[in-house]
Amino acid sequence: MARLKSILFSWEGFLLAILVVTIVINASLSPAFLTVNNQINLFQLSIEKIIVALIMTLIIISGEIDLSVASVMGLAACTFGWLFQLGVPAPAACLIVLVLGLACGAFNAFWITRVGIPSLVVTLAMLIGYRGLARVLVEDRGIGGFPAWFNALGQQPLIGPFPFAMLVFVVLFAILLFVLQFSAFGRKVYVIGNNRDVAAFSGVDVNRVKATLFIASGLISAIAGLLYAARVGAIRGDMASGFELDIITIVLLGGVSIFGGKGSLFGTLLSILIVLNIRNGMALSNITGHIQTGVIGILLIASVLVPNMKAYLGKYLAPAKPQPE
Numbered sequence: 314m315a316r317l318k319s320i321l322f323s324w325e326g327f328l329l330a331i332l333v334v335t336i337v338i339n340a341s342l343s344p345a346f347l348t349v350n351n352q353i354n355l356f357q358l359s360i361e362k363i364i365v366a367l368i369m370t371l372i373i374i375s376g377e378i379d380l381s382v383a384s385v386m387g388l389a390a391c392t393f394g395w396l397f398q399l400g401v402p403a404p405a406a407c408l409i410v411l412v413l414g415l416a417c418g419a420f421n422a423f424w425i426t427r428v429g430i431p432s433l434v435v436t437l438a439m440l441i442g443y444r445g446l447a448r449v450l451v452e453d454r455g456i457g458g459f460p461a462w463f464n465a466l467g468q469q470p471l472i473g474p475f476p477f478a479m480l481v482f483v484v485l486f487a488i489l490l491f492v493l494q495f496s497a498f499g500r501k502v503y504v505i506g507n508n509r510d511v512a513a514f515s516g517v518d519v520n521r522v523k524a525t526l527f528i529a530s531g532l533i534s535a536i537a538g539l540l541y542a543a544r545v546g547a548i549r550g551d552m553a554s555g556f557e558l559d560i561i562t563i564v565l566l567g568g569v570s571i572f573g574g575k576g577s578l579f580g581t582l583l584s585i586l587i588v589l590n591i592r593n594g595m596a597l598s599n600i601t602g603h604i605q606t607g608v609i610g611i612l613l614i615a616s617v618l619v620p621n622m623k624a625y626l627g628k629y630l631a632p633a634k635p636q637p638e
Contacts, residue, residue: 324568328583339594355589360478361537363585366563367489368533370581372526376506376573380436382534383556384443385417389538391447394456394548403460410535418531426520448550457547467543478540490578506573566612
């Protein structure tokens with residue numbers, strides 16, 4: 314009973330209540346909302362963002378941030394298109410792009426863990442740097458004409474009604490959930506996020522853990538970039554621009570503290586479902602994209618303010634401790 318009560322009054326319980334209300338409202342707006350095809354389309358249209366949101370959850374719990382993820386996605390997609398145009402076979406181009414993603418993550422990790430520059434500064438600089446490199450590769454051209462099997466990865470169902478990208482999301486969620494909740498590495502991520510100095514004095518190799526997270530972020534962002542190119546069927550230099558804000562919004566709304574040490578992948582999953590359902594509901598109501606972005610921005614502010622207000626009110630309303638006589 315106490316366990317159930319703690320879940321209901323947790324941030325995840327609050328998100329679950331919002332999700333149920335959102336689903337009920339959307340279902341009343343359109344009978345097509347609850348159909349399997351509509352639910353799959355919900356995921357498919359934002360699948361690249363929510364894949365990257367999974368690894369972003371671990372990075373923010375560790376007390377860091379990666380603002381370059383969307384630029385790595387764009388660079389990965391543009392590099393694939395550029396290599397394909399040069400005549401490199403598509404499978405080989407995919408492998409090169411994955412290595413490029415690892416290299417981008419390792420480059421970020423070097424400056425953050427070895428040189429000691431804050432991740433906010435490094436990844437903000439590389440947000441611009443990787444995007445600029447993508448534009449240098451393809452300039453203002455659009456490149457398409459990819460092989461049918463490559464486009465099918467992003468556009469057609471692979472198993473039943475489920476597309477390949479959704480299967481990638483499920484596998485990554487299972488892997489990262491195990492790593493974060495049931496492995497020693499996951500416990501180190503939480504300890505580092507709570508207090509880096511305490512973690513270091515406890516024998517945790519802080520730099521190795523953080524470097525692993527940033528390298529994984531580069532690889533997963535490159536995978537997301539390839540999936541985006543496959544779904545769209547063509548690439549441009551401005552692909553995935555601004556995606557990093559949506560990704561961070563999803564993670565913070567899921568209850569992950571921007572100061573580190575707190576959060577879960579279940580919270581991120583609930584946040585993903587809420588954001589997708591709200592966007593879908595507004596689309597069914599013919600609300601424009603700009604207003605949708607404004608609503609998501611309000612959610613981001615609420616996700617930061619509400620937990621702080623809850624902590625403040627709890628401290629203010631707590632009964633005073635008896636003073637010693």
